[in-house]
Amino acid sequence: MSDEGCRVLSIQSHVVSGYVGNKSATFTLQVLGFEVDAINSVQFSNHTGYKHVKGQVLNSDELGDLFDGLLLNDIHHYSYLLTGYIGDPSFLQRVGDVVKELKRVNPNLVYVCDPVMGDNGKMYVPESLLPIYKDTIVPLADIITPNQFEAELLTDIKITSEEEARKAMQCLHDKGVGTVIISSSDLGPEDVLIGLGSTENNGLKKGIRIEIPRLPVNFTGTGDLFAALLLAWWDQHPNNLKLVCEKTIATMQQVLRRTLKAAQALAGPGKTPSVAQLELRLIQSKKDIETPEMHIKVTEL
Numbered sequence: 001m002s003d004e005g006c007r008v009l010s011i012q013s014h015v016v017s018g019y020v021g022n023k024s025a026t027f028t029l030q031v032l033g034f035e036v037d038a039i040n041s042v043q044f045s046n047h048t049g050y051k052h053v054k055g056q057v058l059n060s061d062e063l064g065d066l067f068d069g070l071l072l073n074d075i076h077h078y079s080y081l082l083t084g085y086i087g088d089p090s091f092l093q094r095v096g097d098v099v100k101e102l103k104r105v106n107p108n109l110v111y112v113c114d115p116v117m118g119d120n121g122k123m124y125v126p127e128s129l130l131p132i133y134k135d136t137i138v139p140l141a142d143i144i145t146p147n148q149f150e151a152e153l154l155t156d157i158k159i160t161s162e163e164e165a166r167k168a169m170q171c172l173h174d175k176g177v178g179t180v181i182i183s184s185s186d187l188g189p190e191d192v193l194i195g196l197g198s199t200e201n202n203g204l205k206k207g208i209r210i211e212i213p214r215l216p217v218n219f220t221g222t223g224d225l226f227a228a229l230l231l232a233w234w235d236q237h238p239n240n241l242k243l244v245c246e247k248t249i250a251t252m253q254q255v256l257r258r259t260l261k262a263a264q265a266l267a268g269p270g271k272t273p274s275v276a277q278l279e280l281r282l283i284q285s286k287k288d289i290e291t292p293e294m295h296i297k298v299t300e301l
Helices: 022-030 060-072 089-105 129-140 148-155 162-174 223-238 241-267 283-290
Strands: 006-014 035-044 055-057 080-082 110-113 177-182 192-201 204-213
Touching: 006 022, 006 223, 022 035, 022 223, 022 283, 035 060, 060 089, 080 089, 080 223, 080 241, 089 110, 089 129, 089 204, 089 223, 110 129, 110 223, 129 148, 148 162, 162 177, 177 241, 192 241, 204 241, 223 241, 241 283
Parallel strands: 006 035, 006 080, 080 110
Antiparallel strands: 035 055, 177 192, 192 204
């Protein structure tokens, strides 16, 4: 990263309370020295895991207005584009136009796409977003970070083994994506999540495999944090997928363990923490974001 810093345009959700989407990515990237401009795809009171959610979903016209302002003032020069949760099909379609324009201005721009659509066999965005991801967004992405279910949706490959996961990653490579990371899968033992990654560069292909300890609760916003960390460490160690993932997972584990410990203390002995108590402890994890202690080793395939 130069002294001027890398500029990131982050297009994803915003919540008033909690740490998902841009609330997670912006802090994480700024701590690591990036200039971050944020466009909110939705603005909600809180994430959708709560009983009640209030707020607005932005559409393509509103995205167009914001991006036109950047264009007119010639302040649309970015090193990275990061996208996450998007709730409106027209908004997602317009994101494709944004990617093309940013890459026209800077052909070296790296687009990191977290195709947030669902998990554990269930979609939590409109199904009409899927063909837009398949046909428009994925071919524009340089790095993509689906979970197991999202990788299945994007490739029409049912993933029940690591071999099938590798086939799905190759399918995404064939669509033009240079680096594919399946951020989590249920392909290991009950207490372990398996992460898999693959890069193709000038005909050379490298793969990685990660065993990630599974904690006994469900967190929200882990994929948003994962994608932001991955972008940051990719900038530091381009094309070294093993080291990038080791640093990313190291911070993830530290943040999640701190969050779980704090949530259990608030809930009290023997009680299950609430959704609010399980909000990620990002601010308290600033040092872990800056200097992760790497205990998890990534295997190169």
